[in-house]
Amino acid sequence: MILFGLRSPIVVDYEISAERSGRAIAYGVSVSGHPRVLSDIEIVEFLELEGWARGPAMPCAFSPKKRAELAQLAQDSGFGLADALIDPTAILPPRLRIGVGSFVNAGVVVGGGCAFGEGVLINRSASIGHHTVLGDYVSVGPGAVLSGNVRIGRNSMIGAGAVIQSGIRIGDNVLVSAGSVVRKHVSDGALIAGNPAKVMPFRNGQSSLDLMGGE
Numbered sequence: 001m002i003l004f005g006l007r008s009p010i011v012v013d014y015e016i017s018a019e020r021s022g023r024a025i026a027y028g029v030s031v032s033g034h035p036r037v038l039s040d041i042e043i044v045e046f047l048e049l050e051g052w053a054r055g056p057a058m059p060c061a062f063s064p065k066k067r068a069e070l071a072q073l074a075q076d077s078g079f080g081l082a083d084a085l086i087d088p089t090a091i092l093p094p095r096l097r098i099g100v101g102s103f104v105n106a107g108v109v110v111g112g113g114c115a116f117g118e119g120v121l122i123n124r125s126a127s128i129g130h131h132t133v134l135g136d137y138v139s140v141g142p143g144a145v146l147s148g149n150v151r152i153g154r155n156s157m158i159g160a161g162a163v164i165q166s167g168i169r170i171g172d173n174v175l176v177s178a179g180s181v182v183r184k185h186v187s188d189g190a191l192i193a194g195n196p197a198k199v200m201p202f203r204n205g206q207s208s209l210d211l212m213g214g215e
Contacts, residue, residue: 001082002026004057005070006043007033011060013105013124015039017087020106026055031070049077056082059101062121064137064155071101071119071137081118099136111148129166141178153188 003014006028015038018025027042028035035043044052057079059070071081081101086092090108098104099118108122111130119137122128126140129148134140138152141160152158152170159178164170170186177193177200186192191200 001085002055002057002079003028003037003041003060004074004079005029005031005060005066006035006037007031008061008063008066009036010062010121010123011036012038014058014060014085014103015041017085017103017105021086021088023085027052029057029074031073046073046077054078054080056080057101058082058085058103059119062123062139062141064119064121064139064157067101067119067121067139068137068155105142117154123160135172 057074061067084098084102086104087106089106093112097115102120107125110128113131116134117136122140123142132150135154139157147166153172156174171188175191180197181195182197
């Protein structure tokens with residue numbers, strides 16, 4: 001496995017989970033900014049990849065937009081996407097469907113009947129209830145609770161400690177603020193926050209999530 005994109009602080013969790021699960025890291029690709037790795041893996045600058053063997057790449061970022069960009073850049077550069085990286089401390093149901101390039105961090109609990117798309121990231125100690133479906137490149141923050149039968153559209157981000165009540169549908173490109181309690185369905189492109197969560201103004205161009213190389 002090749003770690004692709006080493007700027008995000010969460011790259012250290014990818015490293016640790018890979019070590020715990022016995023998956024070797026061939027090398028890391030630094031795309032922008034200073035690499036934030038713990039181990040002594042060999043690091044290759046993206047612009048210096050010529051001559052390096054291609055292999056299954058794992059895009060490393062918490063932001064859905066950044067992770068999708070890294071995945072596309074990797075594939076355009078001749079890499080495939082790696083099988084999902086799942087920390088051995090996670091509790092998963094049998095026959096979980098999970099797409100390539102996904103990462104399930106330590107302490108996550110997933111109920112039965114769930115399906116996760118490509119490039120999904122579920123961070124530490126999140127709880128994903130039964131029959132939940134996560135679209136491509138969804139990010140779920142540490143300690144978030146998806147109560148069951150939840151649907152979340154592609155590229156959406158659920159903040160740390162947020163609670164999504166059972167049966168809720170969340171659209172594409174939604175940002176749920178940390179600690180929010182979501183009791184109603186959410187349309188595409190919304191920013192919601194609070195308890196109960198409400199739609200808030202969101203100026204996309206001014207958000208640090210959308211800065212070039214941002215994370």
